Amino acid sequence: MRILIVEDEPNLGKQLKSTLEGAGYAVDLSVDGEDGHYMGSTENYDAVILDLGLPEIDGLTVLDRWRKEGRQFPVLVLTARDSWSDKVAGLDAGADDYLAKPFQTEELIARLRALIRRASGNASSELNVGNVRLDTRSGRVTLDGQPVKLTAQEYKLLSYLMHHKGKVVSRTELIEHIYDQDFDRDSNTIEVFVTRIRKKLGQDVISTIRGLGYSLEEPVS
Template sequence: MRILIVEDEPTLGKQLKSTLEQNGYAIDLSTDGEDGHFLGSTEEYDAVILDLGLPEIDGLTVLGMWRKEGRKFPVLVLTARDSWSDKVAGLDAGADDYLAKPFQTEELIARLRALIRRASGNTSSELTAGPVRLDTRSGRVTLAGEPVKLTAQEYKLLSYLMHHKGKVVSRTELIEHIYDQDFDRDSNTIEVFVTRIRKKLGADVITTIRGLGYSLDDPDEQPRAN
C-alpha cells in the first residue's frame, strides 16, 4: 500500500515515514501544500496523511482541491488544532478521519489501516482468500494455519491483491501502489514477486489474466475487472 504524507514538521514527517515503512507501506513525503497537492493529483495513493497547517497552500485548501479534481483516496487529517469547528471544517472539506496532535503512532496506524480497509470494501483486519490469511495488524501471513515468511516486497504485493480480492489488477497498478516515488520501478520485478509468492503459498493463489494483470480469488469465485 502506498501512502502520501504531507507534513511540514521535519522530525515528525521523517518519523512517520520511517515507522510506516517498517509496517510495510511505501511512503512518499512532502513538506508543503503545493508539492503535496501536485503529488496527490499526479500519483496513485491508497491513503493520504495530511497536516492542515502547511506552508504555500494550507491543508484544507489542498484537500478541497483534490476532491474537486475527483481524487477519492481516503485522507487522514493531522492538526495541532483541537476545536470542534476545525474538525467539522476538515470533515466538510472531504477528510475521512481526524487526529489531533500530539497523538500515539499506534493509533495513527490503526486509523490508517481502517481507512484503507473501508476504501477497498473490507471490514475486518484479517483478510482471507481460501487457506491464505493476512493479518493487517501484525503483518502475519498464514497458509492453512501455518505461518509463511514473505519478504517486504512480497508482502506489499500480496497485501494489495488481498485488499482487492476478486478484481483484476494490472501490472502498472501494482507498480504504482507497492513502490514509492523514488524507487527504481521495474515491471519485471512484479513477475518475480508473483512467482515467489506462488512457491510459498501455492501455484493457484494468484491467477494471471493474460493481457490484463493478476487476480487473487477465493475458490470458485470469478475475477472481475478493476
C-alpha cells in the same frame, strides 16, 4: 500500499515517513500545500496523511481541491487544532478521519490501516482468500491455519492483491503502490515475487490475466 504525507514540520514528517516505511508502506513526503496538492493530483495513493496548518496552501483548501477534482483516496487529517469546529471543517472538506497532535504513532498506523481497508471494501483486519489469511494488524500470513513466512516485498504484493480481491490489478499499478518512486519500472521483480508467492501458498492463489495483470479470486467450491 503507497502513502502521501503532507507535513511542514521537518522532524515530524521524517519521523512519520521512517515509521511508515518500517511498517511496510511506500511513502512520499511533501512539506507544503502547493507541492502536496500537486502530488496528490498526479499520483495514485492508497491514503494521505494531511496536516491542516501548511505553508503556501492550507490543508483544508488542498483537501477541498482534491475532492472537487474527483480524488477519492482516504485522507487522515493530522493537526494541532483540536477544537470541534476544526474537526467539523476537516470532515466537511472531505476528510475520512481526524487525529490531533500530539498522538501515538501506533494509533495513527491503526487508523491508517482501517481507512485503507474500508476504502477497498474490507471491514475486518483479517483478509481471506480461500484458505489463505492475512492479518493486517500483525502482518501474519497463514495457509490452512499454518504460518507462512514471506519477505517484505512478497507481503506487500500479496497484501495489495488481497485488499483488491476480485479485481484485476496491472503490473504498473502494483509497481506504483508497493515501490518507491525511483524503482526501475522495467524490472521483472513483480513476476519473480508472484512466482515465489505461488510456491509458498499454491499455484492457484494468484491468477495471471494475460495482457492485463494479476487477480486473487475466491476458489470455486
